[in-house]
Amino acid sequence: MNEGAETELTPAEQETPIVEDAAADQDAPTDETAADADTASDDAVVDEDAAADEAVETPAEDPTSPAAIKRRLKGLPGRWYVLHTYAGYEKRVKQNLEIRMKSMNMEDYIFQVEVPMEEVFEVKRGERKLVNRVRMPGYALVRMEMEDEAWRTVQETQGVTGFVGNGRDPVPLTEPDVIKMLTPVVELEVAKELRAQGKSRPGSEPAVVTAEFEVGENVILTLEPWVGMPATIDAVDAANQRLTVLMTLVGQETPVDLSFSQVKKAD
Known part of the structure; x- marks a missing residue:
């Protein structure tokens, strides 16, 4: 063989397709590719474990907590005010005002009336009975826009003796006070919902009155x-x-x- 002469391929070698070698090289996993696959698999397992741990460890939020009540009140129109009522007429005031706000077309200014209640066990003649009682005797809460006609509608409701504070220009409740005063309302709602499911809130046993x-x-x-x-x-x-x-x-x-x-x- 002369130096510098090109090497001639045999017929068998000429028939061997070069593409197979390329495909084989492409199909064969490199150490780096295998390592990446193992890492991705490990990451997926870690993510699944973390999600499972989070699902187990994250408890459901207590709907009666201040944070939950704050979110529930967020974005509601109007401000909250406290009304003086005749003692024993709190629930009647709520009913009267809800009727007046509709009949006087004040629903765009007066939005909600609440009389915070609580559950207690009443003992009479040795028998115990679950009943509701007014949490703040002589008071009711109203959420409203303090507009003249709305103020007059509330002020002239039967059983209302006036707004707490400056009667003509009452001061709205602060957010912490609203949450504190409405907590019994939410607690009663939750207690009734749980009772319908045959459950009860831990540590929420009603007081006993004789x-x-x-x-x-x-x-x-x-x-x-x-x-x-x-x-x-x-x-x-x-x-x-x-x-x-x-x-x-x-x-x-x-x-x-x-x-x-x-x-x-x-x-």
């Missing part, structure tokens, strides 16, 4: 101007610590709504 008075019992009034006047109990609301007595005024038997503290047992 009826001090009974229907038909004779009592003595201790409030002005009727101090010392006798009366007979006609109805008892132990949960709210209130009762209705029948007393004689101007020769007629008249029902009067009082609190337990405004009467005493007759000797």
Whole structure:
């Protein structure tokens, strides 16, 4: 063979396709590719484990927590104000105002009325009964725009004695106060929902109250101007610590709504 002469391929070598070698090289995994695949697989397993741990470790948020209530109130129109009401008329004020805000076309200014309630076990004659009672006797909450006509609609509602604070220009509640006052409302909603499912919130057992008075019992009034006047109990609301007595005024038997503290047992 002469130097510099080109090497001639045999017929067999000429028939061997070069593409096969390229394909084989392409199909054969390199060490780097295999390592990348192993890393990706390991990352996927780690991600799955982390997601599983997060699903197990992240508890459901308590809907009665301040943060949850704050989010629930976020974006609602109007501000919250406190109303003075006649004692024992809180729920009636809520009903009256909800009717007036519709009949007076004030639904664009008065949005919501709440009377915070709580559940208690009332014990009467040895029997225990679950009842609702007013959490803040003599008060109600209203969410509204403080516009003149809206103010007048609320102020003139039967049972309302005025706004807390400056009556003509009342100051709205701060956000922390709103959350604090509305927490019982949310707690009662949650308690009822859980009870419907046969469940209960841990540590949320209602308080127990005992009826001090009974229907038909004779009592003595201790409030002005009727101090010392006798009366007979006609109805008892132990949960709210209130009762209705029948007393004689101007020769007629008249029902009067009082609190337990405004009467005493007759000797």
